[in-house]
Amino acid sequence: MHEVIKDMADRLAGVPGVRGVMLGGSRARGEHRPESDWDLGVYYRGPLDLAALGALAGPDVEVAGPGGWGPWVNGGAWLRVDGVAVDWILRDLDRVERVWQDCREGRYEVGVQPGHPLGFWSPCYPGEVALGQVLADPAGELAALRTSVAAYPEPLRKALLAGAWEAEFLAAGAAKGAARADALYVSLCLSRAFGILVQALYAADRRWCLNEKGALAAADLLPSAPPAFGERVRTLLGAPGTTPDSLTATVTEARTLIEETRAGLV
Template identity: 80%
Template sequence: MQPIDEHVEAMAARLADVPGVVGVMLGGSRARGEHRPESDWDLGVYYRGEPDLAALRALAGPDVEVAGPGGWGPWVNGGAWLRVDGVAVDWILRDLDRVERVWEDCRAGRYEVGVQAGHPLGFWSPCYAGEVALGRVLADPGGELGALRSQTARYPEPLRDALTGGAWEAEFLVGVAAKGAARGDTLYVALCLSRAVGVLVQALYARDRRWCLNEKGALAVADRLPGAPAEFGARVGRMLGAAGQSPEALSSTVERARELVGEVMAVLRG
């Protein structure tokens, strides 16, 4: 396990002392051991009620803007971007009550996809539970984050069923993309096919009982998962990299997408 930078560890402890803050988790590539030397340190700052923004701003320093709950949108919520010894450290606010509600939804096979800046395929609510499952507790005075992390260690079967079952949307999207292709509507076709791929990626992750946290790098991982069609990532790359502009070119792209979707659906339904 990667040692924690002493400055980051001290910062996590100070964050946990802020009124309203329950604890701090390390997330992102550094928590998973997949980081590069220049990778950010992502600190999930879990709170209940309203965190003391004045205390957070005092801790961040005078030149750092701290966005309160809702300041960054409905799902990513808020936080701050700092630099510590030349390395980026991100604070990401997380409402623990909401995270726990989402976890209950996951256990019941429910999820939602919300609009959120920075998430072009939408913010998939199971990300909240996945962040806890894959994160590393840095500060947890009351033991609440550790307890929740233990619960999320086992991927819920109802969520697996819901996400794999939800892959029907990819078939629907390919169908409506064909109509856009006939009109030469490149934007509409590209959006439909991009979302169709995103839905398939979520389903493949769920089939493997793996948490998908966001779109970044997700296709490369999905390409290696059991059940992914041969050359899944490469085929998606060719399809989305040159969808075309004429009705003929776009229709050809849609047919390739239809074939790919069919292969994934056969695995999911088998």
């Protein structure tokens, strides 16, 4: 299968506008299962020949152009090769490089993106390059970028650690919602608060957090995480309650966990 994917990457790199292709996801990190998807980041600059991409994908595959899947996950296509899912994910290389420069200077964004319930965190862009494998790179642009992102930027680390203050702010809002038995609002506040803490825990260990999938389990193993961090988060989110008393008890425990976690972020 790897030979098929490499050949596909080479053909993708020949499409006008495409600058290179990277293998991402669990297969790039060696954490995949036999049934795991093959995620191919298709990096382009300027106009992209969508007709050529469509011809390469085949007549039964719809290729979504830039912006077709949302503002951050630009577009792409879902294919099946020998019964295995292969995902093409478009990445605007100019934008990736701009985001990387922002990260180096301690700036990041969190944008709304379908499929990312906690938002799309812009450091995902350089993180994908850092953790991915270059499959096709005719001009050496991806290899050069991958070398550049090898070291986690300290300004970004400081910014993500500083941003953990929002977790307590959200918990304070959740406390008001708990008093009104507003279970949806409480759950949303706490989910985002814990998501922010996960991002901060990754940053504390100078690790790239690419998305929400599996992030809690991985963060639970990081050295800055408080004892039983993952188990406590799962318990609180799994049954937050329905009454003012039960929801308030959940928020109280959540605030204790938030305080412990922030205290360990150094």
